[in-house]
Amino acid sequence: MSSLPPSTLEALPLLEPVPRGRRREHELHKLAKRLRHQVGRAIADFGMIEDGDKVMVCLSGGKDSYTMLDILLQLQRSAPVKFELVAVNLDQKQPGFPAHVLPRYLESIGVAHAILEQDTYSVVKRVVPEGKTLCSLCSRLRRGALYAHAAEHGFTKIALGHHRDDLVATFFLNLFFHAKLGGMPPRLLSDDGKHVVIRPLAYVREDDIAAYAEAKQFPIIPCNLCGSQENLQRKQVKRMLEAWEKESPGRVENIARALGDIRPSQLSDPKLFDFLGLGREGGAPLPDAHAWLAGTRDGEPAGVAAGEIA
Numbered sequence: 001m002s003s004l005p006p007s008t009l010e011a012l013p014l015l016e017p018v019p020r021g022r023r024r025e026h027e028l029h030k031l032a033k034r035l036r037h038q039v040g041r042a043i044a045d046f047g048m049i050e051d052g053d054k055v056m057v058c059l060s061g062g063k064d065s066y067t068m069l070d071i072l073l074q075l076q077r078s079a080p081v082k083f084e085l086v087a088v089n090l091d092q093k094q095p096g097f098p099a100h101v102l103p104r105y106l107e108s109i110g111v112a113h114a115i116l117e118q119d120t121y122s123v124v125k126r127v128v129p130e131g132k133t134l135c136s137l138c139s140r141l142r143r144g145a146l147y148a149h150a151a152e153h154g155f156t157k158i159a160l161g162h163h164r165d166d167l168v169a170t171f172f173l174n175l176f177f178h179a180k181l182g183g184m185p186p187r188l189l190s191d192d193g194k195h196v197v198i199r200p201l202a203y204v205r206e207d208d209i210a211a212y213a214e215a216k217q218f219p220i221i222p223c224n225l226c227g228s229q230e231n232l233q234r235k236q237v238k239r240m241l242e243a244w245e246k247e248s249p250g251r252v253e254n255i256a257r258a259l260g261d262i263r264p265s266q267l268s269d270p271k272l273f274d275f276l277g278l279g280r281e282g283g284a285p286l287p288d289a290h291a292w293l294a295g296t297r298d299g300e301p302a303g304v305a306a307g308e309i310a
């Protein structure tokens, strides 16, 4: 069976099969460690949580927000700063929403929480024409309700469960459909300047979250209760990213890393980089944009105006 001499064979330890349960536990332990590391790094890189913060953890009942809460609770125990975590869910009154699931879960793990009730579902159904996607208005109303609660209760940070793949997908949505380079920042100030929104899962892969949520058996609430279809453009981008990843594993991670390594001097936005000043001698005059656009210089007609090109 083997060409090894008998003495070597005797010296080898007996390979006992690892029981499945223990292997799963080991895998979960490794995954949890990776998630803590990635979330901890994002928090440090973007100064997401500071001493004395009161963090409102937005919990929808989906895998992402359960994972975010779970990992933040783990990090809270060993963090170098003291901060408070409160889980907040908005019950939007979608038909069939199992209102008991989240409070029961949060009580079972002893986490401070609040359940807000606001019937945004009826508003969205009334306002959005039949057949159109509801998500845009729904999210705006949800954001409004959550921001109002945060202001009323003195939360210093609002944590959302968007992950690495959401950040990459949003980047492409903006690129393809809005002609701009921009995405979903890990830390942002709300438009009214009153709230700091953080995304602690910014470095975490969606499939790691899915595996973690499954292993932890979070009581997931399905996200199709409202009956809305996922936005078509987002679906399209998701499919594209999945195909890319299949064809070339690691591509999405490269894109995600590129989002944090931007070189304005190698793009073409004069608002971000002083191209005009590049190599300019001290007092050299700036080009006269009007003259260039009119095809003339110093009032003289240009040799070949754009319209005259054969």
Ligand code: SF4
Binding pocket: 134, 135, 136, 138, 139, 223, 224, 226, 227, 228
């Ligand atoms: S899927 Fe439903 S609940 Fe979620 S944002 Fe869209 S409309 Fe709102």
